[in-house]
Amino acid sequence: MALRMWASSTANALRLSTASRPHFSPLSRCFSSVVDGLKYANSHEWVKHEGAVATVGITDHAQDHLGEVVFVDLPDVGGSVTKATGFGAVESVKATSDINSPISGEIVEVNSKLSETPGLINSSPYEDGWMIKIKPSNPSELESLMGAKEYTKFCEEEDASH
Amino acid sequence: MATRKVGLPLMNVISMKGVPILQQLEIEECLLRTSSDNWCIINDGTNKPNIVMGISGKPSELVEIKPVIEDKIPVIRRFTGGGTVIVDDGTIFVSFICNKDSVPDVQPYPRPIMSWSSLLYSKVFHGIADFKLRENDYVFGVRKFGGNAQSITKNRWIHHTSFLWDYKTRNMSYLKVPKRAPDYRLARDHLDFICPMKDYLSRSDFIDKTIEAARSHFSLASSDPPSNFEFTPTSKLLTKQELEAALIKTH
Numbered sequence: 001m002a003l004r005m006w007a008s009s010t011a012n013a014l015r016l017s018t019a020s021r022p023h024f025s026p027l028s029r030c031f032s033s034v035v036d037g038l039k040y041a042n043s044h045e046w047v048k049h050e051g052a053v054a055t056v057g058i059t060d061h062a063q064d065h066l067g068e069v070v071f072v073d074l075p076d077v078g079g080s081v082t083k084a085t086g087f088g089a090v091e092s093v094k095a096t097s098d099i100n101s102p103i104s105g106e107i108v109e110v111n112s113k114l115s116e117t118p119g120l121i122n123s124s125p126y127e128d129g130w131m132i133k134i135k136p137s138n139p140s141e142l143e144s145l146m147g148a149k150e151y152t153k154f155c156e157e158e159d160a161s162h
Numbered sequence: 163m164a165t166r167k168v169g170l171p172l173m174n175v176i177s178m179k180g181v182p183i184l185q186q187l188e189i190e191e192c193l194l195r196t197s198s199d200n201w202c203i204i205n206d207g208t209n210k211p212n213i214v215m216g217i218s219g220k221p222s223e224l225v226e227i228k229p230v231i232e233d234k235i236p237v238i239r240r241f242t243g244g245g246t247v248i249v250d251d252g253t254i255f256v257s258f259i260c261n262k263d264s265v266p267d268v269q270p271y272p273r274p275i276m277s278w279s280s281l282l283y284s285k286v287f288h289g290i291a292d293f294k295l296r297e298n299d300y301v302f303g304v305r306k307f308g309g310n311a312q313s314i315t316k317n318r319w320i321h322h323t324s325f326l327w328d329y330k331t332r333n334m335s336y337l338k339v340p341k342r343a344p345d346y347r348l349a350r351d352h353l354d355f356i357c358p359m360k361d362y363l364s365r366s367d368f369i370d371k372t373i374e375a376a377r378s379h380f381s382l383a384s385s386d387p388p389s390n391f392e393f394t395p396t397s398k399l400l401t402k403q404e405l406e407a408a409l410i411k412t413h
Contacts, residue, residue, distance in 0.1 A: 067272055067273065071217065073217070091217055093243070094243045094310050094312055095311070096217050097272075159269075
């Protein structure tokens with residue numbers, strides 16, 4: 001257990017040094033990656049707030065643990081999402097797994113590419129694998145989410161405890 | 163049945179026999195989504211043959227639609243992931259619905275849950291058969307006798323299994339060989355790929371041993387299935403029109 005935690009700490013140091021770059025790097029594929037500038041929920045979704053719109057997807061940690069995504073069930077544009085409540089699901093291995101929204105708001109766009117290419121969630125979780133775009137109804141909800149360092153530590157502790 | 167070990171989380175056990183599979187799925191989804199308890203649901207056979215696909219299943223790819231329509235075999239799309247099975251009175255269903263905090267050593271993701279389940283069932287088949295979890299299927303040697311599927315929510319999960327205690331050879335002909343099949347299947351058709359549990363143990367022995375294996379993780383208490391629940395399930399029976407539309411797609 002101690003060796004695993006040491007290795008995990010070293011990996012985290014590596015992750016943070018690569019995560020300081022603004023874009024996701026394929027060089028960091030050895031371990032789950034965390035991107036600076038995003039906010040993170042404890043259910044492993046990320047949100048990127050840019051102006052009036054927030055983009056949501058699942059993290060590299062989540063896609064790695066879920067396995068190959070073969071199907072994505074997403075809501076319709078115009079619907080609403082509520083913080084910490086499910087808005088869709090992914091299918092991987094033999095499981096459907098709920099996806100929860102980190103914030104509340106109105107859905108203004110849905111990634112239609114995911115119906116034909118659900119694997120984008122695995123290969124590009126922070127970019128091409130985005131799921132929905134929201135017009136936030138309460139932007140202050142972002143403040144209660146984790147930053148990159150906090151989320152990295154959260155994942156490390158979660159993996160270490162199992 | 164109602165023995166309680168201090169320190170283990172409580173699990174309610176619902177024992178059913180011959181309940182229609184759609185009703186079983188509705189009970190399961192309701193308990194997953196609206197209950198905060200742990201549950202084990204056992205259904206010893208379902209009342210008539212049904213085809214049950216996973217959440218993303220497409221009948222045009224998975225089912226021989228023409229004979230299914232002609233023979234009026236119901237086709238259900240269930241709320242969990244995974245593949246397609248044809249179930250009947252020879253199928254034994256066992257489902258575990260757990261709070262993730264009740265099984266704290268198991269991360270709430272597909273593979274850890276699958277591993278946990280295989281440890282539980284290895285106790286059931288210890289000394290009886292060469293049981294393994296192989297690419298998400300339960301096998302004796304290289305033959306599948308149990309198919310698994312899961313649904314994972316924020317704090318809870320269900321892992322359910324359809325066990326082939328026995329099956330009718332002719333029913334397997336309603337199913338196509340799926341495009342996505344486990345590597346160990348090696349392009350075998352259904353009858354060369356599966357095997358019945360009845361060659362190894364009786365129905366009652368299997369159910370008793372499963373309950374005993376669950377007892378090592380949980381304090382068990384008998385329960386009745388919920389009734390009149392206010393919940394809209396997502397598992398659904400496909401209509402004849404939907405099947406006919408899928409048939410057109412295959413041509």
